[in-house]
Amino acid sequence: MSAPKSDLPQGTLDLLILKVIALAPVHGYAIAQRLEQVSRGVVQVPEGSLYPALHRLENRGLLAADWKETETGREAKFYRLTRKGRKQLESEAASWQRLIDAIGLILGMADGGAR
């Protein structure tokens, strides 16, 4: 383990999963890998909580799943976004962005005050 890894802020796992799946239908293992790659190893997704999250999202109708063959010829459960899921992703991404902006603003202000 090279870089120090942070825990995922609460509620963001769902958002990240939705974002990953939005690109193309994928299976669970691929989602885990992609998350790790994309966040360059900084964010550690506890794999144990990935599947419950997937099942929860599927249950809420944000995801749909089909059993398909992978490129290696094995059968896997592929998740894709439903229309409801896409909407949810958009609204959550937007609100997340707003939050980041606001926090950034506050942090920047504090720096200015110290100078």
Next chain:
Amino acid sequence: MTWWQRLWRRRQMEEQLEKELRFHVEQHATDLIARGHAPREAQRQARLALGGPEQVKEKCRDARGTRYIEDLLQDARYAVRTLRQKPGFAAVALLTLALGSGATTVMFTVINGVLLRPLSYPEPERLVMLHEQTQDDPSGWPFAYLNFVDCKRESRSLAPMAAVRHGGGTVSEPGEAEYVSGRQISSEMFLVLGISLVRGRAFLPEEDRPGAAPVVIISHRLWLQRYGEDPKALGRELVFNGKPYTVVGIAPAGLRLLGDVDVFTPLGQNTEPIMRNRDMHPGIHVLARLRPGGTLAQAETELALIGRYLAEQYPKSNEGHSIVARPLQQELVGDVRSTLWLLLGAVSLVLLIACVNVASLLLARAISRERELAMRVALGAGRGRLVRQCLTESAVLALSGGVLGVLLAAMGIRPFVTFWPGNLPRAEEIHLDWRVLLFALGASLLSGLLFGLAPALHAPARELEQALRAGARTVVGSSRRLHSAFVVCEIALAVVLLVAAGLLARTLLRLSSVDPGVDAKNVLIARVALSPNALSSPATMRVAWQDLLERLSAVPGAQSVAITDLVPMDNDENLIGYSTTAAMPPANQIPLSLLTSVTPDYLKVMGVPLRQGRFFEEQDRVGSELVVVIDEVLAQRAFPGRSPVGSQLWVQFLGPAKVIGVVGHVRHFGLDVDDQARVREEMYFPFAQCPDEFLRLASSAMSLVMRTTVAPLNAAEAASHEVRGATRDQVLYEVRTMEQVVSGTLARQRFLLLLFSVFSGLALLLACIGIYGVLTYLAGQRVPEFGVRMALGARSVDVMCIVLRQSVGMIVIGVGLGIAAALAAGHLLGRLVSGVRPTEPLTFTIMISMLVVAALLASFLPARRASRMDPVTALRQE
């Protein structure tokens, strides 16, 4: 997928979950191998990365959202399995619960049918019954006919309004002569009730008048029996009381109007003088419907006005009379209400004891399963999950008990209703319906919660390690206290029921030894319907009665025979005003007395003692001087300190009469309440002196009383045959013995006593089982301790004392609480059941000693067992 699909395809879902996770691990391992890890190491790392597969699966199952139902099913299956593992425990618990909930369900079924279900007429809430009322008699009088007519004409808020009067008689054609129950009704009665006839029509207003053509509506039963359900029965003739009537309508099957009815005739056609007299209340009851949108309060205001108007118009008869309306349902149910709620209360106590018992059984089991539960917590079960599982177990138990209870209730309800003393109103409407099932379900679930909560909350949360290490042999202090609390509750509840049963038993004993004033042994009672031909004139009626008495005295087994218009203690009364001076006080101040018209042998038949003077003789007849005989109470009241014999008494409707004798008091209103009755005075006058104008009315009220040398009912057949007479249209009906009538006045007390004895017996048994079980359990838990004590020199008596001391403590507290509750219950009982004295130290002492002895016996067995064990074996158990 909807939630139930997910639930349904549970197996498929599980397989897919398994497959998905396996794919993940294998894929991860493949990647790791590709990066140069050894295959075994790669497999290990991939599994580690995912975490415990079972935990992940659990969380995924949680995410499905059907978790609760799945758990419920699983828990239920588990519960059934554990119950089947211990059939003894399950049987005791189920039996206890089934008895408790069965008894409660029976009581609720009765309450539901009698009190809760609306009457089976359309818009029953608008039906009311009207009464005339005087200040000193708030229970209400029946109506005078003319007052009804005025009331009906004047009222705007009550319409339609109709009157009904009892009027049974003999149907002699077509078919055999038979006495049937009848009602005289005014024309709008069926409109008021809102029911239509199966065939034909109701009475027309013009038929409800004197002199109109005689018409009759017959019951479905009579239609079937006399006409074989022939539709052409309409227009045919029915001979009722010797008079031909034309059948115009057939009532629906099962129609009741103040009891069973076979024949309806128009009330307005009745030409008896009593109908035109506002002073007389010939048992006319008035029913009415509130106008749509009208309220009872409006109707009452209006009736009060009408009552005042009538009092002004006819001050002689109506002074001080008001008119009131009450909901019909309330009227029909009457005083049964309190009895029913009392019984439901008592029965709930039994159910409560049953619950407490099962709770202590379950708690003991929960403690012995502590290790199992702790193990589950260690393996990842949440506390909430364990509590839920325990509750599911008790719910399974409670519901099975409830189902058994409903079955018991379904079997027991009819016998119970039949067994009810006297007439249970609306008895035919009592059956199990959805409301009862809902009640049974609710009661079972509630009791399940009640007895499941303590063991469930006992599910371990802290000190897991200790629980796991200690094994099942240490009793936590809190559970011992809880167990003791259970026993205390049971004893307290049992005390309440036992004392209540004791109070009732003492009441019954005391009342049974009260002298009724008559010698009830070997007396036959029956109503007589004279031959319709005999009713044609006063002279023929007198001859018919005389003839009847003569023929009956010849019946084998008959000693003496008389007729009377009032059978003692038979829930009937005939009140009349009297005065010792010629100037009668105004109607509302006149002293009242019971008036009975009898023939000379009455005193001999009833065994009423003659105190002074003489009783009636043959020479006291129409035309001779009017004579009366009074009882001790009236003598005391009207002629204090002097002999009444020879004095004059002015009697309403009869005129001045000479008092010729004084007889003993008869407890007419029953053994229990006669002392508190409003009117206790009694007066007799000779039936032979009955004025001609009242003779018809008196004849229809007459009962035969006969003292027999054999068992009374054995003489009934011969008497009945003799009465039939030459025309074979004279009948005896309602044949009973005087002993039945006397004991009938205590039927309510006897019935309650029987039920309370059963309930309290059950309570006592359950409490003893409870004490026995708890002490056995607690003593069992302390075996190692006792072993140490004995090894250190304690004798077996000492060990026994330790166990007994524990039980005596529980008994003392339980009895203390029980006495307090029993005092309250006794007062309630005293208010609801006549004759019960709420605080009888002797009863309390006897019943409580009984309980204490039983409880000590129940605790003696476990104590002895504990004292007899071998200290070495006991120590080894540690």
